[in-house]
Amino acid sequence: MNYLLNAKNLKKYFPVNKDLFNKASKYVHAVDDVSFSVESKDIIGIVGESGCGKSTLAQLIMGIYSPTSGTIEFEGKSINLQNKKNKLAYKRNIQMVFQDPYWSLNPRKMARDIIAEPMRVHKTVNEYDMDNEIQRLLNMVGISGDRMYEYPHEFSGGERQRIAIARSLSLSPKLLILDEPTSSIDTLSQAGILNLLIRIRDELNLSYLLISHDLSVIHFMSNKIIVMYLGKIVEMGDVNEIFNNMLHPYTKALMLAIPSIDSAGNIKKVEALEGNVPSAINLPKGCRFNARCKYCIDICLQEEPTLKKIDKNHSVACHLY
Amino acid sequence: MGVYDRALEIIDLEVKAKTVSGTAELLNIKELILDWGEIVGIVGESGSGKSILALTIMGLLPKNVFVTKGKILYKGEDLLKKDEKFMREKIRGNEITMIFQDPMASLNPVFTVKNQLSSVIKVKNPKLNKNEIYKKAIEMLDLVKLSDPEMTMNKYPHELSGGMRQRVLIAMALSAQAKILISDEATRALDVTIQLGIIKLIQELGEKFNLSTLFISSNMALIASVCKKISVLYSGEVIEKGNTNDILKEARHVYTKSFLASLPTAGKKGTVLPILEGNYPSILDKPKNCIFSDRCPIVTDECRDKKPTLSAISDSHSVSCFKNLDSDKTDKGA
Numbered sequence: 186m187n188y189l190l191n192a193k194n195l196k197k198y199f200p201v202n203k204d205l206f207n208k209a210s211k212y213v214h215a216v217d218d219v220s221f222s223v224e225s226k227d228i229i230g231i232v233g234e235s236g237c238g239k240s241t242l243a244q245l246i247m248g249i250y251s252p253t254s255g256t257i258e259f260e261g262k263s264i265n266l267q268n269k270k271n272k273l274a275y276k277r278n279i280q281m282v283f284q285d286p287y288w289s290l291n292p293r294k295m296a297r298d299i300i301a302e303p304m305r306v307h308k309t310v311n312e313y314d315m316d317n318e319i320q321r322l323l324n325m326v327g328i329s330g331d332r333m334y335e336y337p338h339e340f341s342g343g344e345r346q347r348i349a350i351a352r353s354l355s356l357s358p359k360l361l362i363l364d365e366p367t368s369s370i371d372t373l374s375q376a377g378i379l380n381l382l383i384r385i386r387d388e389l390n391l392s393y394l395l396i397s398h399d400l401s402v403i404h405f406m407s408n409k410i411i412v413m414y415l416g417k418i419v420e421m422g423d424v425n426e427i428f429n430n431m432l433h434p435y436t437k438a439l440m441l442a443i444p445s446i447d448s449a450g451n452i453k454k455v456e457a458l459e460g461n462v463p464s465a466i467n468l469p470k471g472c473r474f475n476a477r478c479k480y481c482i483d484i485c486l487q488e489e490p491t492l493k494k495i496d497k498n499h500s501v502a503c504h505l506y
Numbered sequence: 507m508g509v510y511d512r513a514l515e516i517i518d519l520e521v522k523a524k525t526v527s528g529t530a531e532l533l534n535i536k537e538l539i540l541d542w543g544e545i546v547g548i549v550g551e552s553g554s555g556k557s558i559l560a561l562t563i564m565g566l567l568p569k570n571v572f573v574t575k576g577k578i579l580y581k582g583e584d585l586l587k588k589d590e591k592f593m594r595e596k597i598r599g600n601e602i603t604m605i606f607q608d609p610m611a612s613l614n615p616v617f618t619v620k621n622q623l624s625s626v627i628k629v630k631n632p633k634l635n636k637n638e639i640y641k642k643a644i645e646m647l648d649l650v651k652l653s654d655p656e657m658t659m660n661k662y663p664h665e666l667s668g669g670m671r672q673r674v675l676i677a678m679a680l681s682a683q684a685k686i687l688i689s690d691e692a693t694r695a696l697d698v699t700i701q702l703g704i705i706k707l708i709q710e711l712g713e714k715f716n717l718s719t720l721f722i723s724s725n726m727a728l729i730a731s732v733c734k735k736i737s738v739l740y741s742g743e744v745i746e747k748g749n750t751n752d753i754l755k756e757a758r759h760v761y762t763k764s765f766l767a768s769l770p771t772a773g774k775k776g777t778v779l780p781i782l783e784g785n786y787p788s789i790l791d792k793p794k795n796c797i798f799s800d801r802c803p804i805v806t807d808e809c810r811d812k813k814p815t816l817s818a819i820s821d822s823h824s825v826s827c828f829k830n831l832d833s834d835k836t837d838k839g840a
């Protein structure tokens with residue numbers, strides 16, 4: 186199988202409590218042994234509470250952090266981020282859209298310069314063709330090309346997010362990382378952004394990693410889901426499979442905790458998930474979820490479960506299965 | 507509760523702002539009622555006037571914003587006629603309290619929880635001695651379900667998590683014996699699982715202490731699972747209100763329908779979400795008469811000539827539209 190991106194046993198530990206000789210005695214286990222792969226045109230939804238490592242995972246894939254161990258393969262080639270030339274070429278393929286377009290766009294730059302900047306850094310388009318290219322990108326995201334001389338404050342929240350998307354598309358990437366792309370904009374603009382993302386995925390053959398805590402957005406957009414807890418993948422699989430037949434107690438509890446309405450206007454009953462996420466420094470022995478789990482058995486306190494394949498498109502890390 | 511059957515009654519409220527480019531109409535609310543122990547949801551996009559409504563009730567409007575008409579009745583008295591001293595000493599933070607999106611901004615970073623909570627209790631119960639105040643504070647923190655209240659007491663706000671800070675603020679509201687809580691996007695910055703804890707707490711307090719809550723949010727799913735009644739705010743006007751089921755299942759106003767239709771749900775997977783054309787009206791240049799007439803796909807001359815009023819279509823459900831008064835559930839979305 187040809188994967189676009191293949192992450193193998195990815196780990197990222199951040200040292201804390203460094204001593205005199207710069208040796209750390211403890212580590213934050215932000216991402217701990219995560220493996221997954223992205224195929225072309227995949228939309229992979231990543232869900233989890235804050236502190237579960239989803240943002241660190243995104244940053245590892247972006248090449249912002251280098252992993253403590255593990256490898257990332259892109260289009261079959263292992264990525265070496267130490268080599269500057271490799272790094273630039275790799276970063277061109279992966280771009281990110283951030284949560285809050287009020288913070289992610291420089292208020293002192295015109296839309297034109299915001300979108301042009303990546304192309305100037307990577308020298309992909311010369312200044313002569315720049316205006317045409319920017320018009321093309323703006324039209325693609327549904328903003329009229331003659332608004333390119335406006336500043337971010339002249340655009341609405343939804344339009345700003347469109348500009349951020351246009352900027353991320355400017356280097357013709359193959360994978361976009363969308364970090365909560367619609368959580369800070371209004372419902373009606375959100376619908377427009379989601380439609381736009383699906384449309385450009387089909388037009389440009391993109392793949393997405395979609396980080397969100399809005400399950401209806403994840404269910405609507407993605408074809409695969411990764412559920413993370415304390416740096417580990419606890420459940421992973423096809424979106425319909427997960428929503429119809431979720432197995433891990435954490436996935437069940439998380440789904441129950443998030444309010445949503447279905448198409449017929451029925452409200453889902455919600456139930457609180459008790460307890461807090463344990464510290465990622467001193468990890469609990471055995472299964473990481475054992476303190477909050479209703480179905481905890483003896484083995485859960487002793488041994489950490491591994492991700493097992495239950496079905497063709499469904500894996501879960503739990504001793505119950 | 508008591509002689510007053512309504513906790514809060516807003517009648518014919520009109521709020522305007524003076525700006526350099528002219529007068530802006532911010533709010534025009536004919537009627538909004540909050541009963542004792544009830545949670546009423548206000549849903550709307552940004553710019554719909556949700557926060558201005560909260561600030562008007564609290565008497566915290568910016569200097570260039572004025573109430574030009576209307577009444578806000580609390581226990582039979584018009585809050586708009588009260589002077590600043592009365593509002594500060596009797597109402598704000600006492601009878602009516604507000605929790606905001608960012609709890610860090612509402613707590614003083616240089617004092618401990620104990621210090622801040624005790625001072626509220628002391629003002630309310632001047633006769634209590636130090637020990638009794640401490641006991642009462644612990645009791646309050648216990649009430650909002652903070653685990654280990656004694657340890658929390660000695661912590662500074664930055665040592666607490668977002669959910670814990672929000673709980674401390676609710677504890678402060680309760681120790682001031684608040685009757686009305688205004689929650690302005692109070693759970694937006696919180697994690698999903700923490701968010702649920704806070705809304706469950708607000709629901710419980712409503713039942714236990716008859717605390718009435720005005721729950722302001724732009725998240726329809728959240729509002730629907732917390733509130734029994736919902737008012738939909740569009741550009742400063744309530745365009746539809748009713749019980750949660752009325753709004754979710756039998757929405758009549760085109761705006762409410764489009765709002766619901768644009769929510770991504772599992773059933774709509776693989777389809778293009780319907781989008782309402784046009785932009786949100788500018789507060790300086792709102793459409794005449796029907797506020798929605800410039801975006802409405804079924805607009806007629808009548809809508810531009812006459813202003814629709816919020817008229818009842820059932821006991822609980824009213825809508826402000828000339829059309830769409832007949833039930834037509836199949837026609838969801840614009």
